[in-house]
Amino acid sequence: MRLWQVSNCAACHQLYGLGGYMGPDLTNVHSAKGEAHIRTFVRYGTGRMPAHELSEEELDALVAFLAWVDASGRSRVPDSAVHWTGTFDIPAR
Numbered sequence: 001m002r003l004w005q006v007s008n009c010a011a012c013h014q015l016y017g018l019g020g021y022m023g024p025d026l027t028n029v030h031s032a033k034g035e036a037h038i039r040t041f042v043r044y045g046t047g048r049m050p051a052h053e054l055s056e057e058e059l060d061a062l063v064a065f066l067a068w069v070d071a072s073g074r075s076r077v078p079d080s081a082v083h084w085t086g087t088f089d090i091p092a093r
Helices: 002-006 029-033 035-044 056-072
Strands: none
Touching: 002 056, 029 035, 029 056, 035 056
């Protein structure tokens, strides 16, 4: 999705475990937290995440994109496996 790219969301967030590590992996945020949570965090930000001034149409598109990503797969990289360098180690099963 273009807004994801233009806003450089991948600098801080991952999809399917790929991307930045300042913010959480957003692969399954839609099913885990819900649409209202996504809208609130994007619109108002948090301590580390800046607020984004998006139009309602842009925010709708971002939520729809994250819902699509959520439905397409699962992120299997637990937070405890992520190293500060951006690498991760998943134990063998």
